[in-house]
Amino acid sequence: AQTVTQSQPEMSVQEAETVTLSCTYDTSESDYYLFWYKQPPSRQMILVIRQEAYKQQNATENRFSVNFQKAAKSFSLKISDSQLGDAAMYFCAYRSAEYGNKLVFGAGTILRVKS
Amino acid sequence: DSGVTQTPKHLITATGQRVTLRCSPRSGDLSVYWYQQSLDQGLQFLIQYYNGEERAKGNILERFSAQQFPDLHSELNLSSLELGDSALYFCASSPGLALPGGPTDTQYFGPGTRLTVL
Numbered sequence: 001a002q003t004v005t006q007s008q009p010e011m012s013v014q015e016a017e018t019v020t021l022s023c024t025y026d027t028s029e030s031d032y033y034l035f036w037y038k039q040p041p042s043r044q045m046i047l048v049i050r051q052e053a054y055k056q057q058n059a060t061e062n063r064f065s066v067n068f069q070k071a072a073k074s075f076s077l078k079i080s081d082s083q084l085g086d087a088a089m090y091f092c093a094y095r096s097a098e099y100g101n102k103l104v105f106g107a108g109t110i111l112r113v114k115s
Numbered sequence: 116d117s118g119v120t121q122t123p124k125h126l127i128t129a130t131g132q133r134v135t136l137r138c139s140p141r142s143g144d145l146s147v148y149w150y151q152q153s154l155d156q157g158l159q160f161l162i163q164y165y166n167g168e169e170r171a172k173g174n175i176l177e178r179f180s181a182q183q184f185p186d187l188h189s190e191l192n193l194s195s196l197e198l199g200d201s202a203l204y205f206c207a208s209s210p211g212l213a214l215p216g217g218p219t220d221t222q223y224f225g226p227g228t229r230l231t232v233l
Binding site: 035037042043044045046047050091101102103104105107108 | 117146148150157158159160163170171173203205207209220221222223224226227229
């Protein structure tokens with residue numbers, strides 16, 4: 001079974017600075033998808049960014065980018081120019097390309113943004 | 116706003132009772148997923164329906180059941196409730212099925228239903 005590990009329970013960043021959230025996963029599959037979801041205090045789950053394992057190029061969405069290292073099974077999220085609205089719980093998630101569509105989530109990282 | 120709606124937003128009930136959570140997927144989405152978020156178990160997949168048929172099952176208790184109706188809305192039924200069932204229940208939807216080698220079938224989440232069992 002696939003597992004997702006987020007080793008940082010909590011992170012802090014100064015407004016306008018850059019922060020990186022870590023995620024590692026364990027799988028024997030070669031084709032899969034990875035996601036970062038954001039959960040603000042409203043508890044809504046919001047998709048931040050996604051990455052297809054077969055793509056070598058790292059995904060970017062405005063201030064959010066990932067560092068996908070397939071061999072190391074690492075998928076970190078970089079947030080540039082951090083804003084107060086970025087404060088939330090961030091979840092890394094894995095989905096198999098072949099065996100079902102469920103998302104497997106990590107435990108989450110709380111990101112605090114200081115003004 | 117993801118386009119996925121869930122009702123009710125909050126539900127408070129007693130142990131032993133039965134409740135129904137409702138989910139309407141985004142327009143055009145055929146797949147519906149249910150997830151449970153609790154403090155001790157984190158976010159866990161419960162069950163998936165695709166176009167009215169059960170597609171995948173996760174760690175769903177036998178006391179829990181779900182269905183997807185012809186209009187594609189879905190209901191999650193929780194019975195013989197226990198204190199440990201208190202959690203945030205999310206519904207998510209996606210356009211279809213993620214096929215091997217195919218494009219990502221991204222799941223979009225509803226706002227959740229907060230269930231409190233007293």
